[in-house]
Amino acid sequence: MGLQSKDPSASTRWWGKETICIVTGANRGIGFALAKTLAESGLTVILTARDATKGLQAMEKLRNQGLGAHVHFSALDVSQPHSIRAFAAWFKHNFGVLDILVNNAAVSFNNVHENSVKHAEIVMKTNYYGPKLLTEELLALFRRSSTYKSRILNLSSRLGLKVRNPNIRAILEDEVNLSEEKIDGVIRLFLKQVKDGTWQSQGWPETWTDYAVSKVALNAYSRMLARRLRDENIIVNCFCPGFTQTSMTGGKGSRTPDIAAKIGASLALLPPNHLQTGKFTMGQSLFLYSRF
Numbered sequence: 001m002g003l004q005s006k007d008p009s010a011s012t013r014w015w016g017k018e019t020i021c022i023v024t025g026a027n028r029g030i031g032f033a034l035a036k037t038l039a040e041s042g043l044t045v046i047l048t049a050r051d052a053t054k055g056l057q058a059m060e061k062l063r064n065q066g067l068g069a070h071v072h073f074s075a076l077d078v079s080q081p082h083s084i085r086a087f088a089a090w091f092k093h094n095f096g097v098l099d100i101l102v103n104n105a106a107v108s109f110n111n112v113h114e115n116s117v118k119h120a121e122i123v124m125k126t127n128y129y130g131p132k133l134l135t136e137e138l139l140a141l142f143r144r145s146s147t148y149k150s151r152i153l154n155l156s157s158r159l160g161l162k163v164r165n166p167n168i169r170a171i172l173e174d175e176v177n178l179s180e181e182k183i184d185g186v187i188r189l190f191l192k193q194v195k196d197g198t199w200q201s202q203g204w205p206e207t208w209t210d211y212a213v214s215k216v217a218l219n220a221y222s223r224m225l226a227r228r229l230r231d232e233n234i235i236v237n238c239f240c241p242g243f244t245q246t247s248m249t250g251g252k253g254s255r256t257p258d259i260a261a262k263i264g265a266s267l268a269l270l271p272p273n274h275l276q277t278g279k280f281t282m283g284q285s286l287f288l289y290s291r292f
């Protein structure tokens, strides 16, 4: 199925207003555009942001576009376990059931051509441990419909496909024995090398290294989770939107957040008979399975 049609509902519309979707980091950038696109498509969207003022401003923009009936706001800082737990409790109380989780929130502290790892810990906490903990906290609430299937879409990056170290590759490629402990071990190893200053010669991705390692971990966790949930009617995929003009890239990029969001929303809304799980999709291409 092509993913470039303007309206994600062009083929089979399986969702309605009762279909509940959470988008993290949705006050700006691709997250905001995704929340808007999903609301325009007719779903109920929970727009979350770590800063309530910014989140409410984003809500206001959507209300002004006539989408008020489709969006709700809750604060959520994915780097803070207490915030994740409070959000999950709020969501359970107010909605109870979840169809789509879009783990979008992420940070990078580098400009496009920089590669500092000064903030490596917070990058791991936000980009890997955050989506992982949020997913686990919400897991019991997914609808688990065999007809429609629930969906987890993790915003990832092609930078997270570029590990050269053969030992790390061997750990991550061993699909049968891959475990959360092993993925956490890879992160601990990286953070240790950051601390003792040896990370540059260890075969980690060369661009935005700390961010890329966080996405390496997210990709591996997503594949593992996809396998774990295969029989539970929850599918898990990763999506790299490509180089997109947002704050993260200092406004540089080959596409707008709206275009990236159209493709992301198309993936999240694929008709049940087109669904695959454990896949990594880049830009506008079809599903590409990648072991990394």
Ligand SMILES: NC(=O)c1ccc[n+]([C@@H]2O[C@H](COP(=O)([O-])OP(=O)(O)OC[C@H]3O[C@@H](n4cnc5c(N)ncnc54)[C@H](OP(=O)(O)O)[C@@H]3O)[C@@H](O)[C@H]2O)c1
Pocket: 024, 025, 026, 027, 028, 029, 030, 031, 049, 050, 051, 054, 076, 077, 078, 079, 080, 103, 104, 105, 106, 107, 126, 155, 156, 157, 158, 240, 241, 242, 243, 244, 245, 246, 247, 248, 249, 253
């Ligand atoms: N732009 C690209 O070229 C590109 C390429 C590949 C992948 N991606 C991925 O696409 C996703 C969206 O990126 P973007 O380009 O739209 O970046 P962005 O404009 O910098 O937006 C990031 C969003 O995440 C939020 N955020 C950061 N830390 C958070 C936390 N601890 N808790 C909750 N929200 C938090 C930010 O909130 P604040 O406003 O409060 O900071 C903001 O809303 C990310 O996962 C990114 O890795 C982007």
